[in-house]
Amino acid sequence: MTSKLSPIYVLGLGSIGSFIAHSLRSLPDPPCVTLLVHKEGLYQELSSSNWTLGLRIGEDGILEERSGFDAELLEKKISSCTDPIRYLIVAVKASATVTALEPFKARIGRETTICLFQNGLGQVEELNEQLFIDPSTRPTYMFGIVRHGVYLNSAIEAVLSGPNGCAAVGFVDSGDNAALCQHRFLLDALLRSPRLRCTELNWADLLRVQLLKLATNCVINPLTAVLDIRNGGLFDNPHLWPIQHCLLKEISNVFENLPEIKCLPRDPAHFSVASLTAIVQDTVEKTAHNSSSMREDIRKGRPTEIGFINGWIIKRGKELGLDCAEERDTKTCVALLAPAPGVSLLSSASLLSSLRVPYNDPSTLYYFLCDPNGEQSLEEPKTSIASVLCLCLMAFHSPVRDQEWRNTAQSRLPLWTTSFDHALSQIPKEVLQQIAPHSDSTNSDGSPSAHEVSSQLCALGCPTPDAVARIVRLRLESSDWTQTGLQPGHIFPFRPTSGSSTRESASFTTQRCFLKTANVYC
Numbered sequence: 364m365t366s367k368l369s370p371i372y373v374l375g376l377g378s379i380g381s382f383i384a385h386s387l388r389s390l391p392d393p394p395c396v397t398l399l400v401h402k403e404g405l406y407q408e409l410s411s412s413n414w415t416l417g418l419r420i421g422e423d424g425i426l427e428e429r430s431g432f433d434a435e436l437l438e439k440k441i442s443s444c445t446d447p448i449r450y451l452i453v454a455v456k457a458s459a460t461v462t463a464l465e466p467f468k469a470r471i472g473r474e475t476t477i478c479l480f481q482n483g484l485g486q487v488e489e490l491n492e493q494l495f496i497d498p499s500t501r502p503t504y505m506f507g508i509v510r511h512g513v514y515l516n517s518a519i520e521a522v523l524s525g526p527n528g529c530a531a532v533g534f535v536d537s538g539d540n541a542a543l544c545q546h547r548f549l550l551d552a553l554l555r556s557p558r559l560r561c562t563e564l565n566w567a568d569l570l571r572v573q574l575l576k577l578a579t580n581c582v583i584n585p586l587t588a589v590l591d592i593r594n595g596g597l598f599d600n601p602h603l604w605p606i607q608h609c610l611l612k613e614i615s616n617v618f619e620n621l622p623e624i625k626c627l628p629r630d631p632a633h634f635s636v637a638s639l640t641a642i643v644q645d646t647v648e649k650t651a652h653n654s655s656s657m658r659e660d661i662r663k664g665r666p667t668e669i670g671f672i673n674g675w676i677i678k679r680g681k682e683l684g685l686d687c688a689e690e691r692d693t694k695t696c697v698a699l700l701a702p703a704p705g706v707s708l709l710s711s712a713s714l715l716s717s718l719r720v721p722y723n724d725p726s727t728l729y730y731f732l733c734d735p736n737g738e739q740s741l742e743e744p745k746t747s748i749a750s751v752l753c754l755c756l757m758a759f760h761s762p763v764r765d766q767e768w769r770n771t772a773q774s775r776l777p778l779w780t781t782s783f784d785h786a787l788s789q790i791p792k793e794v795l796q797q798i799a800p801h802s803d804s805t806n807s808d809g810s811p812s813a814h815e816v817s818s819q820l821c822a823l824g825c826p827t828p829d830a831v832a833r834i835v836r837l838r839l840e841s842s843d844w845t846q847t848g849l850q851p852g853h854i855f856p857f858r859p860t861s862g863s864s865t866r867e868s869a870s871f872t873t874q875r876c877f878l879k880t881a882n883v884y885c
């Protein structure tokens with residue numbers, strides 16, 4: 364391990380943190396880089412790899428390995444080291460920023476430069492309110508914006524999916540530009556990296572780019588998370604365009620009225636609904652195969668960044684006296700789904716299934732099959748909308764499942780060790796071909812294709828934001844899982860009796876049900 368003075372510390376070793384750490388150690392005359400690690404397992408893995416991180420250039424490209432990292436393990440959230448931290452890159456989730464920085468509070472002061480590479484806005488305000496209360500001893504903040512496609516292959520290997528990404532960095536406005544010169548070391552190191560392709564932005568441009576990124580996250584992240592689709596699914600489905608439009612109208616209104624924007628030089632068209640829409644569409648197109656970070660958070664039962672994305676718009680809108688009902692409803696939708704451990708929704712061309720695996724009985728699957736097209740009125744006692752939204756609400760009562768639960772449950776389920784090849788081979792080839800053009804063919808977890816889910820949920824009118832808000836009010840008092848219509852059953856419970864297309868969809872739904880339910884365990 365190297366030991367030079369003033370290392371650059373990296374907190375958060377997800378794809379972005381690993382990519383940046385790797386890029387810094389790839390520089391000629393590289394700076395010392397110290398990885399701040401919370402998990403003992405990761406620390407051991409780094410140690411066994413001789414403190415090496417890998418970056419694969421392209422999905423099947425060469426693996427570039429960089430060594431010489433230092434690492435500090437936080438035991439029981441306590442840092443045993445007391446060295447001051449001069450340069451810090453924060454790449455944890457926005458929602459974890461304060462908790463992740465707390466153990467290092469005493470090592471951070473006026474001399475420290477912190478660069479936040481995160482989605483969302485509002486983290487600086489939260490850090491100042493909760494950790495660095497005294498303005499005279501506060502660190503200097505920078506924002507970093509990454510536009511590279513990066514994901515993790517393993518804890519110590521990231522993949523850079525394309526060569527054309529770029530990044531932007533700059534100082535957050537502190538009103539004291541002269542003082543910023545002494546904080547340039549970290550910024551200059553980032554700018555030197557040919558892999559990061561980083562440009563420096565002044566505060567006006569940095570804020571503009573941050574806001575534009577926030578607008579895209581406000582649309583793409585919650586919609587892909589709620590509908591459980593890849594980013595490209597937003598483009599395919601015209602039913603979603605009115606929701607996107609309403610969200611962007613509110614966002615544009617808030618941006619246009621922000622006092623910090625009003626005093627900056629800018630083109631008046633920057634935050635118009637038309638230009639925000641163009642940016643969202645461009646991002647959807649460029650990241651069509653991505654599974655958004657919020658969708659991944661929900662699938663893995665992790666807290667989402669919704670409070671720093673749509674939540675920031677709501678907060679700033681409130682300060683400005685602007686109502687952001689669409690943002691609020693969207694936030695509610697995500698909040699309803701976020702704590703949904705052990706519940707799942709899936710749809711085929713015409714049917715929708717709610718699924719639940721109870722916490723204390725992981726070998727039983729509860730299911731409820733809805734046929735929204737067969738429902739005549741919203742007054743029916745268990746309409747698809749009511750059942751789905753009850754499922755989301757009831758999920759609040761469900762204990763969170765951690766990895767330990769999954770491991771134990773999985774070890775008790777010999778069923779899940781078998782292959783699905785036989786089940787899949789039962790689906791007629793014509794049916795598979797018929798579905799293929801719309802499917803996420805790379806979606807190996809078997810979850811429904813973007814087209815199927817989004818068109819089905821939109822046809823259902825749920826869970827669109829206003830539908831959720833309505834049902835939340837209607838059903839808030841319910842405290843009984845039977846409200847969801849779920850019944851215990853076996854793995855092939857669905858056998859509708861009439862209509863060949865329904866029957867075909869149902870059998871396909873059954874296969875998907877099989878595969879999707881497996882997600883609860885892995």
Ligand SMILES: CC(C)(CO)[C@@H](O)C(=O)[O-]
Nearest residue numbers: 482583650653654655656
């Ligand atoms: C741009 C983006 C939406 C792509 O998936 C990304 O910021 C994300 O997933 O949060």
